[in-house]
Amino acid sequence: MNVPFVDEVEVFNATFDKPNFYQPTIPDKEITDFVVNFIREETDELEAAIKERDIVEILDAICDLLYVAVGNATMSFGLKDKLMGAYNEVQASNMSKSCISEQEALDTIEIRSKEHGPCHYKQVGTRFVVYRSSDKKVMKSINYFPPNLEKFFTVEELKNAK
Secondary structure: OOOOOHHHHHHHHHHOOOOOOOOOOOOOHHHHHHHHHHHHHHHHHHHHHHHHOOHHHHHHHHHHHHHHHHHHHHHHOOOHHHHHHHHHHHHHHHHOOOEOOHHHHHHHHHHHHHHHOOEEEEEEOOEEEEEEOOOOOEEOOOOOOOOOOHHHOOHHHHHHHO
């Protein structure tokens, strides 16, 4: 499967003798520590670039994070064939936090106000977003659904990845 950004990292890893796994796996500690530490290092670089207000270095850090967090991590855990479907599932879940109608927003306000205090909504494009009035925190729509990422794995893949 062609996955932008991951394909290029796959070539890089092959060129530099780094791991490319093609089945879901949790590799040994050396590899997992490398991935986590590399992401942390690039995140620190982004934070430093922001502090310095250096837009070029911010872009560099974002590209490096994309390369490491999306490309390298995906290939290190053998998730390339799962990534796009899972990403689309997460996007759908995230968008389900907003409401598709004004009535859904009003119904969400009624419930979330009881749970979190006064809420209000704002129309943004064709969607309606409910906020807690005290701090403008986004409140999940009554029709919010969490992403179902397990559906991208077979039972055997889940078992073998442990």
